[in-house]
Amino acid sequence: MIRVEHLIFDYPGHRALDDVSFEIAPRTITALVGPNGAGKSTLMRVCSGLERPFAGRVRLQDIDVHESPREAHQRMGYLPDFFGLYDDMTVRQCLEYRAAAQGVSKQNQCDAVDRAADRMQLTDRLNQRAGELSRGLRQRLAIAQATIHNPSFVMLDEPASGLDPEARIGLAGALKTLCAEGMTIIVSSHILAELDDYSTHILMIRDGRIVQHGPLSTLEGRIDDPATISIELAAPDARLAEILAAVPGIVVQQVDDRHATLSTGGGAATRQALLKGLVEAGLPVIDFTAEKLRLQDAYLARMRAADGEPRGGKSG
Amino acid sequence: MRINPEFRRNVWVQFTWTRLLAAPLLTVIACYAFLLVNNHDYRLLQKVAEFVGGSVIVGLWGTRRAADSLAEEVSGGTWESQRMSGLGAWQMTWGKLIGSASFVWYCATIAFLVVLWSSNRIEALGGIGRPPLQVAFDFYVGGLVAQAAAFSIALLLLRKAAQYRRLTITLAQTCGFLVYFLFVRGDFSEQLSVRFRASGLPSNETFWSGGSPELDLARGFAIGVTCLWSIIAAYRLMRTELQYRSLPWVWTLFLVFVLVLGISASPAENAYGWLAIPFLVFVLLTYLSFFADNRDPVRYRWALLALRDRNWFEMISAIPWWIISYVFAAVSAVAIAWSLADVVGVESMREPTPAVRMFIMAVGHPSASLALVMLFMLRDLLVLLWLSCSPWRSKADVAGIIYLALAYWPLAAILWISGLPHLLPVVAPIATGNIGTDFVPIGIELAFALFLFYARWREITKLKRR
Incomplete structure (x- = not known):
């Protein structure tokens, strides 16, 4: 689905991503975890084509994301950690705009809007202004916007941040729905307990390097x-x-x-x-x-173990 | 027909039924009241409507909207999503540029109709009204120039200082309004002609033809060309923002355009006369493009590595615009120096000021002075790069402007007043004819600036992990 090859990204004076390589299998939900400043958001921004890497490349279904960003964007969705909505527009207008901006044909726009609203349980809010929505609903609208064009690959950066428990459960359900519809998802989050509920794979990153990548069961089994x-x-x-x-x-x-x-x-x-x-x-x-050892404990154990490991990490 | 989604979104936000109805209604009431209190003076109404429609609505408000169209996306957190959309750079540019000011254009059209109506009334009473085409040109083409300029500057500034939204949009708006004021409202060409004559320097009556019949055509051409370049600038900057990699051929083409325009506009009959204005413009553009560049050391390092690997596309696409401008300035300087006699006679001035006398001194040794200009520029660029690579790089622009403001004239003035004009080459590109005092000081300054920059460069490219 998406293949990242030897990605290097530098900020002035320090290396944020250091020779990162991995491949995400289709129809999986990968939890991207790591401590603050590990490079999670940078990795997502580079994979989404918003930042150009110093070296390496990202290929989404044989499209080089940085050589053909527009084509890649038509096949991917990305929700940044600090996202905004057009508060003066209705939910329907927000979705119609995004559908059109993502190249959904005029004939299919209404269907796309209805499907996205239905998927995120926003059908009864279509005529409400985005500025009037609660935080949980805003989050759902943002995900609906990011996925309205049925991308094959979706990246969500801290989607659960600031949500109440009920909204988090709703979000987990929504992500499972998207995955069931054939989307491949990467979710970055600090709330590991919730990632346990819906992730199939884990991608651990630390100091800009991959510490571990593979199915969640592999990680649990190893430490279990x-x-x-x-x-x-x-x-x-x-x-x-x-x-x-x-x-x-x-x-x-x-x-x-x-x-x-x-x-x-x-x-x-x-x-x-x-x-x-x-x-x-x-x-x-x-x-x-x-x-069962909780993901949180497994994560901490793996991170501690990574302290003494040579470069490269483990990949499953 | 598929409407540009960005344009449509802006129209959704801009146009509400209340606004649509209120604008013409309030205009009718205001015009009626105005005519009542001014004894039905249609000429005055026409002037006021033209001023409000042009300077206020299109020039002030339109430039604000154009600049704010980007700033509000950045501060509202929607810009990243827009960059991730499938919209191309051109769609994004015109969708934002025209869409964000769509209500402004609506109001300007109402003002235009008022101008037309009052002209019609004036002509019905035996007077001469304003030509509708000229008013339309000023409103729409002039407005587009100003708004495209404001939009481009906002794009440049937001890359560097997104956190200072009000400051950046006010600055971009001011620049856009100045463009409108100078080109559309201010009769720039006539003013220039008058100033040239008043200064005693020769002016060209055919080009700066204040009051000539060709003025309107020349003015229209100038506005049209500026409009074209402003829109191209906005488009190219948007491409960069959307992560398209492109070769800097448009910037190069713009510099060639400046060269051709400068040469064709010059009344001179020799190369140094033709190239004088383009040279000065290239010097100015070098500094301007330097400040406009985000001066990312990572990108520079990338360009150097591409050069090492002979990856020409990567290298040229990462080359900063200011280097291209510097090369144009250097080539012009060499061409001017080549064509100049060693000493140029300068017409005697009425009571020349110290600044003019310094200028006369510099042109007394033109080739050396030109070489000094290029070396001083290089020194400045190295110092500014050193500031850009420093830990306080976020304040590098302000520090650079202060440095440039203080680096030249105060020390030059002190040396001049102290009776030490032979030391001027230490602080300013003014050759005295002595190769030692002309080039040794700047050589030392250059070496020192290079050392500072290289040390900082080594430090910043020595990568540390978090």
Whole structure:
């Protein structure tokens, strides 16, 4: 879908992107994460053709974004972190304008407007002025504008910033809808918990270099190995600690007659053996939960690990 | 027909039913009241309508709208989305230029109709009204010149100082209005002719033909050509803004146009006379284009690397305009020096001022003085580049203007008044005829400026990661 090759971008006195290369698979949602100043927004701006790199190139479906920016823009959508709307125009006018500006033919403009409004649940707001919309609705309108021409590739820079929880859930649903319709999406965000809900891939960037890129499951699996398991019994049973101590491959972190928390490095087989042992011993197990490592923790662990790594990072 | 989306958007925003109806209604009421209090003086009404329609609506308000059309996008956060749209540079340029001032044009048309109506009334009463074509030309072509100039300057300034919206649009508006005032309202050519005669310097009656029958044609031609160049400038700047990479051939063509215009306008019969005005314009354009450039060290480094790799397209597309202007100035200087006799006789002046006497001294050794001009320019450019690469590069323009304001005349005046004219080449491009005192000081200054710039350049291109 989009291929970034050896991208270098300099600001006077420092290098913001340092030999960045990656390829995004079609119909995926990639979470672009990294600390402040890592180069996330710069990467998006360069990929969108708003900034010209010092070296390297960005190709969107065989179109060089910097050689043919207009053609590339007709196939991509971008929502910057600080976006604006035409407050004096109605939602319909905003969408009609964007459709026309993106080259949607006059015959198809009405359909495009209706579809974009429907997708972002703005149909009942079409005659309302953009300036009168709430923050969440403004965000949805901005995404509707960025995607009205059905681009194959969409970049959203911090789309959830400043949204309330309800609006964030709505945004996650909207992104899933776009992906289901065939769009490839990159989302940059600091709110990692929410990225967990809808991302399929992760692109970690630090100091202008890729730290990790690949499916989210790969990242979780790699760091998930020492999974944390919590156990709860229906009634206290003094044998719990004794039985757990006999199971190989686990480390008991905390245990009493009714609850236990332990970590296991043995994966699914160990967990299966452990549960079987507990049930066969006649313990009244009512909860056996393998706690999935949160993206936030995985991210922090990976970033800490990256401190000691040579250049280049990992790519999945 | 597919309407330019940017133009249509502007029309949506600009035209409301209230505004559409209020403008003619208020005009009719104002005109009626005006005629009542002025005893039905249609000639006065015509003058006032022409002034309001031209200078106020088109010249002042229109230039403000043209400049603000970009500034409000930048400050409103919509400019990035526009840059990401599928609109090309030309669509974006005319959509904004005409669209943002569409209501202004509507009001100007109402004023134009008032001028026509009053002319009609004057002629009905036996007088001579204003030719409608001339008024229309002044309003529409003159207005377009001013607005395109304001738009171009806003594009230039917003690249450098987007955070100072009011200042940039006011500056762009002022420049646009000055263009309108000078070319359309001010009879620029006649004023120049009068000033040349008053100064005692020769003036050319055929070209600066104040009052001649060809004046209207010449004026129309001047406005038309300025209009064309203003629109081309706006378009090319928009291309740059939209990340199109292009070779600087339009700027080069503009410099050639200046050269041809200067040569054809000159009354002189020899090369140095033909080239004198273009040379001065090239010097001025070098400084102006330097300040207009965003002087991005990364882009310069890119150009140097492209040069090293013999990637000519990359190199030429990244070459700054001020270098091209400097080359034109240098070539003109060489051509002038080649054609000059060593000493040029200058007509005696009535009580020449010290500044005029310095000028006479400089033209006494014209070739050396021209060489000094080029070397002083080079020194200035290096100092200004050093400022642009410094940690306070955001204030480099202001610092550069202060430097240029203080670098020449105060020290030259002090040396002159102190009776040390032979030291003038240290501070100003005025040759005294002594090669040592003429070129050694500027050589040292150049070397020092080069050292400063190179040290800063090394520092800024030594990349640090965050």
